[in-house]
Amino acid sequence: MTKSNRRKRSDSAAAAQSAVASAAAGIIEPPKHVHLPTAARPFWDAIMQTRAADSWTPGDLVLAAHLARVNADIEHYTKVAEDETRLMADQAGVSKIHPVHKILTDLSAQALSLSRSLQIHARATQGESRDQQKRNGLHAEAQRTMSAADDLIARPMH
Numbered sequence: 001m002t003k004s005n006r007r008k009r010s011d012s013a014a015a016a017q018s019a020v021a022s023a024a025a026g027i028i029e030p031p032k033h034v035h036l037p038t039a040a041r042p043f044w045d046a047i048m049q050t051r052a053a054d055s056w057t058p059g060d061l062v063l064a065a066h067l068a069r070v071n072a073d074i075e076h077y078t079k080v081a082e083d084e085t086r087l088m089a090d091q092a093g094v095s096k097i098h099p100v101h102k103i104l105t106d107l108s109a110q111a112l113s114l115s116r117s118l119q120i121h122a123r124a125t126q127g128e129s130r131d132q133q134k135r136n137g138l139h140a141e142a143q144r145t146m147s148a149a150d151d152l153i154a155r156p157m158h
Helices: 013-025 038-048 058-081 099-118 122-126 129-148
Strands: 087-089 095-097
Touching: 038 058, 058 099, 095 099
Parallel strands: none
Antiparallel strands: 087 095
């Protein structure tokens, strides 16, 4: 790998400058050759925000579009499943899993697999569970402090 092709160190000024430039550019658009239904667009936007914009390759963008469609399908079939029981009786009276729940299981497996391929699963984005546990503890302590604070003290806004 030549020096010009190397990734910038994450703690460098050049990396910080690149991060600001990519954040200012907004959400990456899906490739023109990939169909992304309207229902999948919110998922696409969320997926694009999980990694630095300059780390997405053309192949990653195709997989991200697949993941966005899978997530939209999960939402659709979850609404269908709300009206169905998990088990149903077949013609012989034998209980079996309703087909919509099998579809949801398959879609969930696809979503997990695509998330791993794109390296946007929890461990890749949040780090080791022991580190997340520490962050959760800090967050809980901050919530306790804020709830005990006087209402006249300024609070951060989202």
